[in-house]
Amino acid sequence: MINTYHSSYNPPPVPPRAGYSKPQPAGNSPLVKFLSVMLLLLMILTLGGFLYLFQKLNMQLHGSYYEDMASLQRLQDCADSSMGEDSKTECGKLMEKYKTAIAKVSQANEKLSKLTGGPQFIGPAAHMTALSEQKDKNSDFLKTNRVLWDEDHSLLQDVRFSNKRDKLTIQYPGIYFIYSQVTFSKHATSFGLKQSIKSIEPETQEVKELLKSFCSLDPNASDLCTASLSGVFSLEKDQQLYVTVANTSLVNRDSCSFGLFKLQ
Structure with a gap:
């Protein structure tokens, strides 16, 4: 039997119920x-x-x-x-x-x-120790009345050190604290055990004695004496400083120092 009710068309939509409304999209609110x-x-x-x-x-x-x-x-x-x-x-x-x-x-x-935790001091500074006999191959220490210093065992910060190993040169002018200590191990008969810090002015090259100190030894006893000094000075750029003694052969090199640092 042939099915006469078959159709290729979709069935009609179901009619909406009473009171029903189509929901609006959320983006339109x-x-x-x-x-x-x-x-x-x-x-x-x-x-x-x-x-x-x-x-x-x-x-x-x-x-x-x-x-x-x-x-x-x-x-x-x-x-x-x-x-x-x-x-x-x-x-x-x-x-x-x-x-x-x-x-x-x-x-x-x-x-x-x-x-x-870094270094608390920022500025020019120097602390020099005397040139030892082991490093002084040519005995340069004994050929002058200026104390020679060992750069390898010294502190140098923003201060120049001379090639002759005797002078410090100021690079930044200001108020500086300067100090020196020289120990003598032999008695002097014709002159006193004296040390002094001297300065060479940058323009006139005039030499000035800034500080000096003395000590004494008993000629009949084997002993040591130390001459110390310190002071505050206003220094100019390129001003040179060095330490002198009457006779360097009387110096005990193991206990000598020379230094400075900028206060302001």
Whole structure:
């Protein structure tokens, strides 16, 4: 029997029930639209604030750069010897400001060194020990009245040491603490056991005795005596310092030192 009810068409849709409404997509709700607008406004405000701060910081950096350049130019003008009294007064005030700033930086570096466990002293310094007989192959120590020092067993920081191994040369002017100690092991008959620190001025090459000290020994006893000295001095750039004795053959090299460090 042939099925006359077969059809290739889909059946008609079921009619909706009474009171039924088709749900709306979630993206079309008013709350989502409101949140999207607020997020967009927040992004615009954030970007605008970032651009404003960047522009302001850039202007401040440019202003600080030009101000620093102007200050450096004023410092260069201060070096002109033909400036008037008013300019000298202004230069003096400017130098005081820079000294204050440098002092603050030094204090900050010292605090940082203490916190990080690094060296607590930052600046020119030297501590010299006498040249030993083992290293003094040519007996240079005995050929001069200046005490010679061993660079390999000494501390040198921002201070120059001469090729003749006798003088220290100041590289940074300022107030320095200077000290020296010389030990004598033999008695002197015609002259005293004296040591002194002498200075050579950078421009005039004039020699000055800054400090001196004495000690004495019993000629009938085998003994040692030490002459020590120290002081605070204002030193210039390229000023040279050295230690002298009357006779270097009387010196006990195992207990001699010479040094300095910058106070300000």
